[in-house]
Amino acid sequence: MSTLPAAVIPPAFRHLVDDAAIFPPGLAPLPDAVQAHVAHLASGYADLVGPFIVDAARLDELVPLAPSGFAASVVVPDADAVDEVVRRAAGSIALAGLEVKLVGGALVPQVEAVAAAAPEDVPTYVEVPRPTHEEWPAVLRAVARGGLRLKFRTGGTEAAAFPSEAEVATWITAAVAAGVAFKCTAGLHHAVRHTGPDTGFEHHGYLNVLLATARAAGGADTGTVEDALRERSGATVAAGLDDLSDTERAAARAAFTSYGSCSVLEPLEDLRDLHLLTPGTETA
Template sequence: MPLPLAFRHLVDDAAVFPPGLAPLPRAVTEHAGHLASAHAALVGPFVIGADRLAELAELAGPELFPDGLRVSVVTAPAAIPAVLAALAATDRLVPAALEVRPDPAQPLRDQIDGLAAQSLPGAMYIEAPRPATPAWSEALAAVRHGFRLKFRTGGTEAAAFPTEDEVAAWIHDTVAAGAAFKCTAGLHHAVRHTAPTTGFEHHGYLNVLLATARACSGAALPAVRAALAERDPETLARAVTALPAADIAAARAAFTSYGSCSVLEPLEDLAALGLLDATP
């Protein structure tokens, strides 16, 4: 059975990043396994730091990836020339995107304009500042260059998790600007929850999907926030299932993917909610 549009290529494989921190050789082998599995359509590119491209190219042999390994490269603006050189030096890595974390010591608008002046491969994501900061409006200016935004929705400490109000503002403003975005960190499960071991408030990727659909259909900010706040799995699953196909398509055009250190956890959550069949 084909994977529903709502979940196609939803999960970028960030296995080597915290909290997973998988050894790169194992992560590469497991990524190849995901791409050869029944859930291959769930999986997006392999996310890798700029400093590990050469190591990754050695591991991405044609026996694992006959057409090359699609990668999304996390980089600082200053490292982009080295990234482009590393990608040009191998035919094993296929650039799907660059995920740029701006230098906080430099004006954001200048960095965005500098990136726009370069010829860059794949999609370009600019990591966004919190929406209450003056830099947020500058981040939205990236839209005029065709860039996308990247929202950091969690981390290894409580302060790294933005509030529902912040994520709602991110989504609402970005959709209103006609831009697309991805998320990274913290979206370990489908539904918003409090992690029992840390007490951290985790957003759910289904909540983000529903909130994006609401924003795309013209809902006001409180309705977007309400979708992010929903904690009941059955209620959330019903709401997502009830979305018209056009709303799903619009939501996924806006919410392109999210980076996860596990591909199987999202798969298992969706299966548990009855939203897809996880049978191998």
């Protein structure tokens, strides 16, 4: 195996990147993705890596490929499928999380059904469809009551899938105020906000989200949170994170738990380029 880059991962970035290699735009073959994930976990940057992400339809395909103790978070198509997915995962993989999509219609009953079906020791996220302006406060209260977490979709394969800075700022501010943790999925290909060179899509940056969450946790208003999401200077975002206290960084990560990325190495390279990592011992 070739030498992989190594680095000391600071607490603010530990287990920040969930391995979504099999999802767009990466679409890695499942056997290759599993092998690469095992290599990531044996590398000198393993502390950056969160669980492997698999959709429920491919869970049975994953099981014979996964080594003992392999941890995965499963994307569940709807609230009614939670029980079945938990049964299928039992004894086969280490269930690191559930990520349940809510479908159109009454959302609060779906949240309540997920809360009733999900194991208490498994972090469980619900993805609320956009837009949910009228239902959002009630859904947020139901998520908090049920001890669940939120999953925010921050991009996709078309421009309309990318929410604005104002929309994401509203999500983050409301979630932090309610004491509800969240993860993000899709579109966060790099650390800092940028325009996709091939598509023209406006991508949020994962460090922008982290800084915005720290601002929200510190009591900032939605406009200030939005400003953190809008910033395009890597040096400015990195300086903002450097200026946070350890307590502020910990509060931000308690709220923003992770994000799904089809690449683990790209986020690592961005952190290196922004001088946010300390070089470590190379690992073969």
